[in-house]
Amino acid sequence: MMSLALDLAARGVGQVSPGPLVGTVIVDPNRQIVGEGFYLFDEVKHAETLALEQAGDKARGATAYVSLEPHAHQGRTNPCTDALIKAGIKRVVSPIEDPNPRVSGRGFAHLREAGIEVRTGLMDDEAGALNEAYIHFMRTARPFVHLKMAVSMDGKVATVNGDSRWITGEQARARVHDLRHQYDAIMVGGRTARADDPLLTDRSGKKRRRPLVRVVIEQYLRISPESQLAQTTDAGPVLIFASGDPDADELSALQSRGVEVIAQESALDFASVLEQLGKRSIQSLLVEGGPFLAALMLEAGLVNKVTFFIAPMIIGGQDAPSAIGGSGAEKIAGSLQLDRVEVKQHGRDVEISGYPANRG
Ligand SMILES: NC(=O)c1ccc[n+]([C@@H]2O[C@H](COP(=O)([O-])OP(=O)(O)OC[C@H]3O[C@@H](n4cnc5c(N)ncnc54)[C@H](OP(=O)(O)O)[C@@H]3O)[C@@H](O)[C@H]2O)c1
Numbered sequence: 001m002m003s004l005a006l007d008l009a010a011r012g013v014g015q016v017s018p019g020p021l022v023g024t025v026i027v028d029p030n031r032q033i034v035g036e037g038f039y040l041f042d043e044v045k046h047a048e049t050l051a052l053e054q055a056g057d058k059a060r061g062a063t064a065y066v067s068l069e070p071h072a073h074q075g076r077t078n079p080c081t082d083a084l085i086k087a088g089i090k091r092v093v094s095p096i097e098d099p100n101p102r103v104s105g106r107g108f109a110h111l112r113e114a115g116i117e118v119r120t121g122l123m124d125d126e127a128g129a130l131n132e133a134y135i136h137f138m139r140t141a142r143p144f145v146h147l148k149m150a151v152s153m154d155g156k157v158a159t160v161n162g163d164s165r166w167i168t169g170e171q172a173r174a175r176v177h178d179l180r181h182q183y184d185a186i187m188v189g190g191r192t193a194r195a196d197d198p199l200l201t202d203r204s205g206k207k208r209r210r211p212l213v214r215v216v217i218e219q220y221l222r223i224s225p226e227s228q229l230a231q232t233t234d235a236g237p238v239l240i241f242a243s244g245d246p247d248a249d250e251l252s253a254l255q256s257r258g259v260e261v262i263a264q265e266s267a268l269d270f271a272s273v274l275e276q277l278g279k280r281s282i283q284s285l286l287v288e289g290g291p292f293l294a295a296l297m298l299e300a301g302l303v304n305k306v307t308f309f310i311a312p313m314i315i316g317g318q319d320a321p322s323a324i325g326g327s328g329a330e331k332i333a334g335s336l337q338l339d340r341v342e343v344k345q346h347g348r349d350v351e352i353s354g355y356p357a358n359r360g
Helices: 002-010 047-059 080-086 106-113 124-130 132-140 170-182 190-196 248-256 270-279 291-299
Strands: 023-027 033-038 063-066 091-093 117-119 144-152 185-189 213-218 238-243 260-264 284-287 305-311 338-346 349-356
Touching (some): 002 023, 033 047, 047 063, 047 080, 132 144, 144 170, 144 291, 185 190, 185 291, 190 213, 213 270, 248 260
Parallel strands (some): 144 284, 185 284, 238 260
Antiparallel strands (some): 023 063, 338 349
């Protein structure tokens, strides 16, 4: 039942931010499912309310499986805990607390005070992973950072001449659009933006509530106003962080295209960049390289998740760039290890992802 509640919650991907993904299943004493619901921000009603509406009188004496702690405060909707109590729910099974300070622990406490049996912890790892970006954002006010790179078997991201299209095949690239769909913003370094002239849009074909915010980090403002990014600001915001005082002509040419430029002492002050994205309610950020940007973000300890797509090809070349620049580890023991590793295959390509563990 909890697995079903989590599957229902996942149907909201792309349509809940800045809220959490939540699914609810209501089961009567005969173990029959009498109500199901999942949250979509624009539909306003919460998963619990939708499931209770479906269950009607059958909710009396039933168990509610809710993938995240129900809220007990007055928000955009009335408290879900009130709705569960009023409907006569006997038991609530919910894996984890909602880290939102307005909810955290209070939802469970309210239910218990009303005599409802509350069981927590069931499938808590899965529930936490489903809302990893929301949970990270609620705790830090900064977006969850996911670094994604596409490499050849020998770890290269481009040829010696800078040609980088395409390393992975169609199926892996479709998977990347699904990844983009899960994120509020996407980021690349300025050299990547200039070399590849990418669009950086979500072309998953799936409905999303807020447009993907496209972010570029560069030292000097040198992105062309004729670039695909600058020409498609109607498809989604483009935000450039640049160091120092940008050239006035370059600035006004980009601004006239609708590009927003944030000049700060150093565009590489990622703590400041992430804070500013957080203030714009961007909860999740997919960083798509290049190697310079990826290295600095990893070295700063700001990357929360890493995914590499590995293509069965060998590019070769001493001077062809590899995925992560910087000075790198001195010893294998000092390299960055990943935890909770997952491997998937898309056509001929392999996707490997994990979460940075302690260095060495
Ligand atoms: N296969 C893949 O997954 C993948 C993904 C992305 C990119 N790529 C390839 O990677 C290559 C580009 O990557 P890259 O590592 O060269 O660059 P990058 O990471 O895309 O960009 C680095 C940015 O940092 C800026 N920078 C450097 N020093 C700075 C400083 N002290 N202060 C502020 N900003 C500073 C640079 O500014 P300036 O521009 O002013 O120097 C540049 O805009 C391209 O060939 C691209 O095709 C491959």
